[in-house]
Amino acid sequence: MARTWTREKVLELAPDAGSARAGEGLGSARKWASLGRSERALWGEIQGSGKDPYRTRVDLTEPAFKCSCPSRKFPCKHGLGLLLVLAGDPGAVAEGKPPAWVAEWLADRDARQQKRVEKEEAVTAEPVDPVAQAKRVQRREEKIAAGLEELALWMADLVRQGLAAAQARPAGFWDNMAARLVDAQAPGLARQVRNLSAVVFSGDGWQARLLAGLGRLYLLVHAYGRLATLPPELAADVRTYAGWTRSQEELTALPGVRDTWWVVGRRVTREDQLRVQRTWLWGKSSNAPALLLDFAVGNQSLDTTYQVGSGLEAELVYYPSAQPLRAVLRGDARSLAVFEELPGCIDISAALQAYARALSCDPWLERWPMGLRHVTPVTVLQAGEARIWKLQDAEGRQVPMNTDEEVGWSLVGISGGRPLDVFGEWDGEGLMVLSASQGRRVLAVMQRDAGAGSLVRAN
Amino acid sequence: MGAEHHNDAWQTLVTTALLGTGRGDSSVPFLNGPVATLLDRVPAESAEQRLLTAAGVLSLYGRAGWRPAAQSRSPLPCTSEDDAPACSARAASQLRRVLELELDDVLRDWCRAAAKAGVRAPDELLPALLNLIPAREHSELGEVIAAILGARGRWLASLNPAWSVSLSPEENWETCWQTGSQSERLAALRRLRRRDPARTRELVDSTWSQEEPDSRVAILQVVRSNLAAEDETLLETALDDKRKNVRAIAAELLAQLPDSQYCRRIGEQTRPFVQIEKKRGLFGSRKLTLAASVPPEDLKLSREGLEAKAHGDMGPRAWMLVQMLAATPLAIWTDAAAAKPEEILAAARGSEWKTELTLGWMQAAARQRNPAWAEPLLRGYVETSDPAELQRLTPFIGRLMACLDSPVREVLAGEFLRDHANARLSGPGWEILEACEHDWSQPFSECVLEFLLARLSAHVDGYEPPLGRELPVWVAVHLHLGLVGATVKKWSQRIPDWQPARQRFADELLGLLQFRREYLKELLP
Numbered sequence: 003m004a005r006t007w008t009r010e011k012v013l014e015l016a017p018d019a020g021s022a023r024a025g026e027g028l029g030s031a032r033k034w035a036s037l038g039r040s041e042r043a044l045w046g047e048i049q050g051s052g053k054d055p056y057r058t059r060v061d062l063t064e065p066a067f068k069c070s071c072p073s074r075k076f077p078c079k080h081g082l083g084l085l086l087v088l089a090g091d092p093g094a095v096a097e098g099k100p101p102a103w104v105a106e107w108l109a110d111r112d113a114r115q116q117k118r119v120e121k122e123e124a125v126t127a128e129p130v131d132p133v134a135q136a137k138r139v140q141r142r143e144e145k146i147a148a149g150l151e152e153l154a155l156w157m158a159d160l161v162r163q164g165l166a167a168a169q170a171r172p173a174g175f176w177d178n179m180a181a182r183l184v185d186a187q188a189p190g191l192a193r194q195v196r197n198l199s200a201v202v203f204s205g206d207g208w209q210a211r212l213l214a215g216l217g218r219l220y221l222l223v224h225a226y227g228r229l230a231t232l233p234p235e236l237a238a239d240v241r242t243y244a245g246w247t248r249s250q251e252e253l254t255a256l257p258g259v260r261d262t263w264w265v266v267g268r269r270v271t272r273e274d275q276l277r278v279q280r281t282w283l284w285g286k287s288s289n290a291p292a293l294l295l296d297f298a299v300g301n302q303s304l305d306t307t308y309q310v311g312s313g314l315e316a317e318l319v320y321y322p323s324a325q326p327l328r329a330v331l332r333g334d335a336r337s338l339a340v341f342e343e344l345p346g347c348i349d350i351s352a353a354l355q356a357y358a359r360a361l362s363c364d365p366w367l368e369r370w371p372m373g374l375r376h377v378t379p380v381t382v383l384q385a386g387e388a389r390i391w392k393l394q395d396a397e398g399r400q401v402p403m404n405t406d407e408e409v410g411w412s413l414v415g416i417s418g419g420r421p422l423d424v425f426g427e428w429d430g431e432g433l434m435v436l437s438a439s440q441g442r443r444v445l446a447v448m449q450r451d452a453g454a455g456s457l458v459r460a461n
Numbered sequence: 462m463g464a465e466h467h468n469d470a471w472q473t474l475v476t477t478a479l480l481g482t483g484r485g486d487s488s489v490p491f492l493n494g495p496v497a498t499l500l501d502r503v504p505a506e507s508a509e510q511r512l513l514t515a516a517g518v519l520s521l522y523g524r525a526g527w528r529p530a531a532q533s534r535s536p537l538p539c540t541s542e543d544d545a546p547a548c549s550a551r552a553a554s555q556l557r558r559v560l561e562l563e564l565d566d567v568l569r570d571w572c573r574a575a576a577k578a579g580v581r582a583p584d585e586l587l588p589a590l591l592n593l594i595p596a597r598e599h600s601e602l603g604e605v606i607a608a609i610l611g612a613r614g615r616w617l618a619s620l621n622p623a624w625s626v627s628l629s630p631e632e633n634w635e636t637c638w639q640t641g642s643q644s645e646r647l648a649a650l651r652r653l654r655r656r657d658p659a660r661t662r663e664l665v666d667s668t669w670s671q672e673e674p675d676s677r678v679a680i681l682q683v684v685r686s687n688l689a690a691e692d693e694t695l696l697e698t699a700l701d702d703k704r705k706n707v708r709a710i711a712a713e714l715l716a717q718l719p720d721s722q723y724c725r726r727i728g729e730q731t732r733p734f735v736q737i738e739k740k741r742g743l744f745g746s747r748k749l750t751l752a753a754s755v756p757p758e759d760l761k762l763s764r765e766g767l768e769a770k771a772h773g774d775m776g777p778r779a780w781m782l783v784q785m786l787a788a789t790p791l792a793i794w795t796d797a798a799a800a801k802p803e804e805i806l807a808a809a810r811g812s813e814w815k816t817e818l819t820l821g822w823m824q825a826a827a828r829q830r831n832p833a834w835a836e837p838l839l840r841g842y843v844e845t846s847d848p849a850e851l852q853r854l855t856p857f858i859g860r861l862m863a864c865l866d867s868p869v870r871e872v873l874a875g876e877f878l879r880d881h882a883n884a885r886l887s888g889p890g891w892e893i894l895e896a897c898e899h900d901w902s903q904p905f906s907e908c909v910l911e912f913l914l915a916r917l918s919a920h921v922d923g924y925e926p927p928l929g930r931e932l933p934v935w936v937a938v939h940l941h942l943g944l945v946g947a948t949v950k951k952w953s954q955r956i957p958d959w960q961p962a963r964q965r966f967a968d969e970l971l972g973l974l975q976f977r978r979e980y981l982k983e984l985l986p
Contacts, residue, residue, distance in 0.1 A: 008554055027972075032950075161478055161481065161509045161512055164479055164483070165478050165479050213516045214516065216516060216517075217518070221514070221517035221521075354528055358526065361524065397532075400532075400534075407588070408589070412584070412585045415613065415614075445585060456589075458585065459554075459583075
């Protein structure tokens with residue numbers, strides 16, 4: 003079933019605010035010399051600064067874009083503009099058979115997709131030179147081991163001198179250790195060190211948070227040192243936390259889980275030039291969450307096929323883990339209509355219990371998908387003008403919410419003082435709300451360019 | 462291990478870590494139960510390792526075990542069932558786009574249409590709208606937004622002090638007047654003045670004599686809105702105030718009450734200087750003659766706030782005449798001559814003081830909101846071709862046009878646009894369009910579009926100042942909707958020939974026209 007495009011959904015695809023604005027400027031039918039659509043594709047011609055008009059094509063199934071303009075952004079403003087025309091004024095785009103320059107591109111895409119599938123199958127069949135591979139792995143393990151030793155000494159040093167002095171340490175103190183870990187091919191550990199440096203200036207209670215972070219990092223270092231003695235799933239997790247990436251090949255032999263999956267939340271975070279997108283799914287029959295990860299560097303666009311509020315029938319394969327969350331789609335997915343109520347929401351006690359269980363499997367879990375049922379958003383202005391946000395259940399239990407003013411007040415407005423269901427990421431201290439539902443309305447936090455978000459109707 | 466024991470142990474650990482294991486006691490706090498057993502299993506050689514391990518285990522324990530206590534908290538206030546339904550999802554998306562445009566005129570248009578359709582703003586956009594109200598209190602936009610908040614919006618506002626101040630109930634205003642800060646008092650007074658001018662007068666009278674001069678000036682500015690004859694007493698008192706700026710405002714406000722003693726006094730003084738007579742002319746016709754003179758230098762009206770000094774290119778006596786005319790009730794002239802305003806104005810054309818007379822009467826008509834005078838005065842303005850004259854009179858046309866009905870406004874504005882078709886886009890004409898604050902009829906809209914098209918297509922010599930956003934926005938919000946389709950078609954063909962700045966102007970206008978048509982269709986199908 004075709005997905006309905008709204009202006010907000012199109013603008014989410016924009017790689018940055020400038021592209022979004024430029025795209026909006028091209029978002030009316032009169033700008034386009036020609037427009038057309040079929041069930042699968044959307045196309046148009048627009049006069050640019052060159053002699054001939056640019057030809058822009060969109061494959062609506064993904065969406066995928068191709069434009070003849072010289073822009074290196076992806077998608078370019080013409081692609082965004084075309085989709086905005088469709089979103090704002092679908093009647094302006096005539097249905098018809100795709101012209102040759104569109105049909106050729108679509109055929110090309112299909113051919114390439116076919117080749118990709120064949121190549122994947124070929125790759126899995128083709129053996130990798132085991133000796134060379136083993137040597138590489140061995141060298142990396144040696145480097146990591148050395149890096150871990152250094153890290154352990156560095157942490158001991160920090161603790162010996164006292165955390166009170168941590169704030170006075172120069173930025174280089176943390177950056178250097180992180181850099182050395184990157185050199186030791188343990189980028190995951192480097193990221194942990196960088197996160198700790200941010201904790202030092204995170205406000206009230208930073209001392210306790212820093213100690214907790216150091217303690218957990220130390221346990222990770224310790225665990226890595228005895229990988230061989232750990233159960234295989236936990237060992238895989240520890241290696242991932244240190245920075246080993248997981249290959250898709252290890253999944254090919256594993257069984258998948260076929261189910262109806264609801265898209266309940268989406269969040270994009272930025273780490274330097276890298277954007278990381280977490281799409282949270284909830285399985286209808288399995289009653290369990292799954293996490294799809296997507297990455298984009300620089301101007302690349304993230305895969306926004308799965309929008310909050312939609313559903314898909316698909317087979318997911320979970321990466322082996324002590325607490326399975328991350329998964330990958332296998333094969334085709336069939337899109338379903340939007341849902342009207344957030345699935346998987348439970349009361350606060352049960353949710354925290356589930357979190358405790360998850361922690362017991364994977365102690366380094368950073369974000370846990372948590373759906374809370376029948377909670378009311380409340381807010382209090384504390385002395386010193388700091389406003390705090392909480393979610394309260396019928397018994398008066400409150401859990402903190404991580405949110406900004408706009409989303410927080412929108413949630414309060416939507417609730418009207420009555421309970422609603424909320425889904426978000428729990429980090430052990432607060433819930434970062436990603437979606438909410440009440441009555442038959444589902445709303446999702448839509449972010450512009452990995453920045454602040456606002457609450458938007460999803461259905 | 463109970464929660465309290467855990468908390469104590471954790472606090473001790475944090476303190477130890479803060480000081481550092483290098484100095485003093487580096488032992489790990491006493492622990493029992495499964496946590497202690499677990500810690501014993503982890504090999505730790507140094508004090509640092511022991512501390513770090515304990516930190517890891519204890520923090521995990523605390524994280525996994527944290528549970529909020531069930532407390533009997535007072536239930537939150539709920540909203541009542543709403544009076545109006547929320548707008549459609551599509552309209553909500555359009556409102557979101559309107560807010561992103563950050564154009565007050567468009568937002569005002571959307572909110573008015575929503576109010577007319579009987580719908581309220583969507584819940585998720587209430588914070589964005591509420592945030593706009595405090596900054597827009599003086600303008601109509603604040604009121605227009607408040608009208609579509611619905612019970613839900615007002616409930617939400619009551620929860621945030623930053624918002625509830627703007628929408629506060631009436632009981633608070635009087636306490637605020639007695640005890641609040643200066644800005645709070647004035648804000649409260651402004652809001653009260655809109656709803657209950659009589660009560661405002663009582664409040665102001667009660668404290669006038671104790672007010673600081675600066676606050677008196679500010680209070681008089683509040684009195685400016687909803688000005689009525691009952692304010693005369695206060696203003697007469699203010700006219701005798703020690704401070705000059707207080708007297709000046711009082712004089713200006715009194716001049717807007719033609720039935721006041723003030724205007725009558727000035728009228729008596731002015732009458733001798735403008736003599737209008739109906740004479741029997743040749744062949745039995747009746748002709749109106751007008752003889753004007755300027756008052757002598759020694760005429761002192763400083764108590765009334767009129768100063769005899771030079772103004773621009775006018776001498777002090779001429780300027781005095783202008784000021785006196787500006788405060789004289791217009792009825793004096795029409796009654797004395799038993800003639801209509803246009804006849805008087807026609808007669809004035811022959812006088813050597815016609816500039817001063819026109820200026821003075823224009824100001825009087827603007828202050829007194831007199832349509833009978835406004836129309837002929839505006840006609841004179843429209844027909845003039847002297848740029849200096851235009852510049853002098855332009856500040857008043859807004860208020861004069863406001864006295865007239867829409868069809869009359871359109872006739873006058875249309876004539877002006879046709880006569881000034883060759884001027885630059887940023888020249889005169891904009892003010893007269895801005896004064897047409899109503900939904901334009903189709904013929905008038907066509908006239909405006911022709912005018913714009915002519916200017917946009919005209920060749921420009923030399924530097925053209927940048928074209929602002931206000932004009933295309935204003936036109937888009939008032940243009941007749943039936944013309945949108947045809948305009949887009951016609952202009953799209955011409956746009957590529959224009960310079961970039963003009964293309965942007967046209968794009969802005971066409972884009973807004975289409976968007977406005979869409980959102981109005983969604984709200985009022």
